[in-house]
Amino acid sequence: MKIRIFTIIVLSMLTGISGAPYAHCDSYDGPVIKDALKALEINNVNLVLKWVDQKDEQEIIDLFNKTYSLKGSDKEIYEIVEKYFLETLVRLHRATEGEPYTGLKPAGSVEPIVKMSDKALEEQNIDDLLVNLNNHISSVVREKYKKVIALAKTKDETIEKGREYVVAYIDYTHTLEAIDGILENVSLHHAND
Numbered sequence: 001m002k003i004r005i006f007t008i009i010v011l012s013m014l015t016g017i018s019g020a021p022y023a024h025c026d027s028y029d030g031p032v033i034k035d036a037l038k039a040l041e042i043n044n045v046n047l048v049l050k051w052v053d054q055k056d057e058q059e060i061i062d063l064f065n066k067t068y069s070l071k072g073s074d075k076e077i078y079e080i081v082e083k084y085f086l087e088t089l090v091r092l093h094r095a096t097e098g099e100p101y102t103g104l105k106p107a108g109s110v111e112p113i114v115k116m117s118d119k120a121l122e123e124q125n126i127d128d129l130l131v132n133l134n135n136h137i138s139s140v141v142r143e144k145y146k147k148v149i150a151l152a153k154t155k156d157e158t159i160e161k162g163r164e165y166v167v168a169y170i171d172y173t174h175t176l177e178a179i180d181g182i183l184e185n186v187s188l189h190h191a192n193d
Helices: 002-015 031-042 054-069 075-096 112-123 126-152 159-191
Strands: none
Touching (some): 031 054, 031 075, 112 126
């Protein structure tokens, strides 16, 4: 049961059911840019068309062809054109998610949990991800709990100590509410299927 709960949490976080944007498509570590760079390497625009709406395909095809045609030209010019292609691809992809484009993110900017989720897909092994996720969530909740318990001992001594307790209490309870909210949204989502 514990693994099932954490599976639901992971899947809902990664698919955006929780409403929080857990995107990594705008990072050089993400699958959109990885596919784009591979497409440019082997001259196959079809590798990136899956990331955009059908209405945007022609724009991507045209820009891809222009970008690829400059591949052997001046390195500095090509880097500028390639970046423009990547930015356009990511911007159009983000639009399909209903999310704004906020620029390309450097490699290494993806959250560890997202890296682990991608690794699980690449290796076709969900078990390691679930163990790591379970450990991570347990660690975070346990740390917040310990802080509230420690501050509860002095919360009534001064207003400042009371406020410090309240901040920790709110952080702790909101974390648990967020987890519960994800589970409830997943349950409601699947009930409507």
